[in-house]
Amino acid sequence: MEVSITVNGSTHSSDVEPRTLLVHHLRDNIGLTGTNIGCDSSSCGACTIHMNGESVKSCTVLAVQADGQELTTIEGLAAVAESDGTATGDQNWHPMQEAFQNCHALQCGYCTPGMVMASTSFLKENPNPTEEQIREGLEGNLCRCTGYHNIVKAVQSVAGGAS
């Protein structure tokens, strides 16, 4: 069936099977492969994107449910920061992207898009979190490389910068 989704500011209309998972629609149909798939059970958060500004796991949303919604994926995050005037650094990235690099909060980078999207959504809801709250905010996102230590530091550094 026909769905029309705005992703990173561009509207994509396509005919999809109703069972198409949003993450597959983004990756295989729209070609935005930055969002990754790490599990089958909504446990790992690698597929986290923003729907209408909030984090969702795109493996557990049907493309048809996203019809008419505004999505942001990792590919579009820097542009969001640029448009709201928070972009930083030489790369003009979202501060969270810069913090992830500065704090060495990624290694293989597979969980990273989801982790960054979860972190930015979380900070919007809780701009001045404690370490414990950051860990709670990321409880639905698994990382196998970093032991989370530097991810928490990265989120803290952005939170600190924002307060």
Added chain:
Amino acid sequence: MIPAAFDYTVAESAEHAVQLLGEYGDEAKLLAGGHSLIPMMKYRLATPTQLVDVGRLSDLSYINQENGHVAIGAMTRHRDLETSAVLAEACPMLAHVASLVGGPAVRHRGTLGGTMAHADSASDLPAAVLALGGTIVAQGPNGRREIAATDFFTSYFESALAADEMIVEIKVPANTGGWNYQKFNRRAQDWAIVGVAVADGGNGVALVNMGSTPLRASETEAALASGASAADAAAMAANGTTPPEDLNADGAYRTHLAQVLTRRALEAAAG
């Protein structure tokens, strides 16, 4: 993993959804946030051939205080419960329990109505509604009816909802009496191995994952009503239950956890 194929219809209203359920019969499932249903469909444990999307019924997303209770639209998301000023004032336990479901991304999609209809005995919110003495409002072909939470859950993933009924609202008494929720698990985002909800200073005590449905710890409630100490009442928490066995716990351990967590919840609620 990928769901089996199905047809998809967006419901225009609750009435429309009910009408579609009537037309499609057993083949149909309502889709709200999808965070219980879609994973089951990906594993092909559920293979409905018709999905009726009620998630867009924004008129069913509300939290209103009225006449001594809080009326919550079925499509109200966990995140909205968590941050509701009305609930913070009138029924803080429900907001708190909502904040413990899954992780934030799950709470952005999951709905109270969906969770209740899924009727998972391991879920947090059904037990909270049960402890609070809530009521489920169901829309059917012949209009609405109210079902007490105590009558709602019937078996594993089974409820008193008829095949052509849909939850439209959940009502909980406005209640700021002593409350507490204890959730024991190994990993924060997971379901409770055992959970205990204490509402209204101990007048409502409900158990998570201690049987085929969310359960009231009725012996504990009765003991408290007749003046027993928290510790003595908690010792009865698992009486009459047949707790499930899984990788995390067997019946004996769950029984023990229910007792400990009930005591802690009662003490915290009293504190």
Added chain:
Amino acid sequence: MTAVMGTKMLRKEDPALLVGENKFIDDIHAPGELWMGMIRSTMAHAKINSIDTSEAEAMPGVVAVYTGEQLAEMGLWLAPLPCAWPVTEDIVNPPHNPVAVGEAKHVGDIVAVVLCNDRYGAADAAEKVVVDYDPLPAVGSLEAAVANTAMAHSDLETNKAFHWPLVPDPEGTEKAFAEAAHTVKAKFIQQRMIPSPMEPRGCMAIPSPAGGDITFYSATQVPHILKVMIAATTGIPESKIRVIAPSVGGGFGGKLNVDPDAILSVTLANHLGVPVRWTETRTEAAGSSHQGRGQIQHMEVAADENGKISSVRVHIDADMGAYMMLITPGVPLLGSFLYTGVYDIPNLAFTCDGHFTNLTPTDAYRGAGRPEASYAIERIMDMLAAEVGITPEEIRARNYINGGEAFENHEAASTLVFDSGHYRPAHDRALEMVKIDELRAEQARRRDAGEAKQLGIGMCSYVEICGLAPSRALGGLNYGAGGWEHATVRMLPTGKIEVVSGSTPHGQGHETAWSMIIADKMGVDPNDVEVLHSDTAKSPLGLDTYGSRSLAVGGVAIAMAADKVIEKAKLIAAHQFEAAPEDVQFEAGAFSVAGTPSKSVHIQELGFAAFAAHDLPDGMEPNLQEQVSFDPPNFAFPFGTHACVVEIDTETGGVELIDYVAVDDCGHQVNPMIVEGQLHGGIVQGVAQALFEEAVYDEDGNINNPSFMDYLVPSAMEVPSMQLDYTVTPSTSNPLGVKGAGEAGTIGSAAAVMNAVCDALSPYGVKDMDMPATPKRIWEAIHSNANNSNGGAA
């Protein structure tokens, strides 16, 4: 120019990863690609009576469905899947077909494969293949394999695959135990672990039917090894095969194998003349990705009245799973040399029996053999301390090699020579950082007060073997390849530098680290260095990344190749200066003649001279390009002391890790930021083994927790922030003085955590507990003293 090595330079890899621009395997597509869908056995051991593929074949988009029998008849491969490490001459190694023929040997064993032009269609069609099985008795556990009542392979009379001894001095062992004042005996279980890199496995083979070439993309740690093995298995000329590892989302050992999907996609792509691909699902991974650990360790130590240990005697039963994968039987051997740990123990008797089960095959998982060894010796050290009546720190102090003072070239009882060590400073620093005295006081207070939440303090002093490996040593162990690593360094005409790495990163940051090495060696900006890797067309020679070998072997090769480039460039500079080469000095990238400041040229300026070759010294070949295959003379032996604190809720059995400190020594560090990251992640994987993860099988060989809902990879909520510090004891095994850091965290942490758990529970008479220390096990140990291998009762 200031030194780059030793600084926390930000990673060059990060920008592409942070904007979603890099390509993982599932991001890459080829026109006309077909998706493989695997039909996997739902029974651990069964005769395959028949397979009905008709309904699947009729599904839309389905191009073909093949059963194992059909594929065998088609003769697409010459040999079964390879095992490169047949540890003994008489090892039993039944054939491992990419698709089972006749009998399925484990849940997840492939019995048929569908090819469909669509991802979803492949999943649908796979569901429609109907397999008729006759169940056979299944060996559902290592214990059952050892008991030998049912056979994992129906045509074998035993489940035992091999017996491997390392018993240098049997009389010495007997004597040590006969004369010991104290002996402690324990049985430890190393549960099966699922490596679980966040990116599932996947591959795609693209044929060129006319030319006969095949390009194979794989989420692999080992493209070079895959190339050789695909050639050997399929008969496709090695020179026709190009293997590319795109961005790889973690490995941890889980992606170093030659899996059925590799051989299937390559041979079916060639057969059908179209690209064939596969992406693993997480649930599928539980049965199809090899698992780690899977050992039962019978461990004994003999000590004098002061706790000074005279001998370690250990027997291991190791679970091979249903088949031998690439290095399955060798994994326990990698641990064999470490059962004496960091201690001056003159005698070791090690034996290992490998056994087949009807479970997912085992192979390397982060640490591969060494975490198991470290766990056994470090747990038994605590038990011995209790037996002798001294603290865990004291028993260690009494036994450290060279009394804890610095040493080089220590020959251990295993006959391996430890390159360098200095164990006491890390020990002291870790105890200081964790505040051992305050903790013990608080622990005593809580015990006296009978509080529900009790503290446990644990430590582990580990040593590990990394930098795999001296080729001769590997040959001595019957390993099927060498352990060298290859590197090329070339100066381009414009002065930019290309480094070709035989090491293959999958998250470690090689591009950054190798650039830093070159920057320091050659006096150039690290951003002028490009690192080529992970593609056998760009990097034809290499032995890839596992066993914490990249820096200690591959990084060293790069430094050595850079030296050779500098040497040649110096001759060109001398020629330009009309000076004798011995009068030319090289500093911070510039060649100059002593005492003649006007004569100076930067090495990058010589790139063009070497390329144009207008005026090179007589007889010199054009271009600045040098290569090195470095075969290390010895392993490297990183070490350290970890300490941690757990809080146990004695009412619920809940356990929380509340502090973790680690003082590690991996020799000189190229990028301390990367080292720190490796340790953080490594530590958490060991914590996960101690407290969370286990592949749980029932007695019929069914896995009970194949998803991330039940296989509990910990989240940020389950682990604390960590405090790290370092000592630096340079390795003598390589000119950079470096040791590996990739596995050290995992090798140190499981024992530290379990020592803490057992410490917390000691007032309840608990002496040991099996991993993972789940709340249920802890509660049962407190209340019934039953659930562990060594018995809980005091």
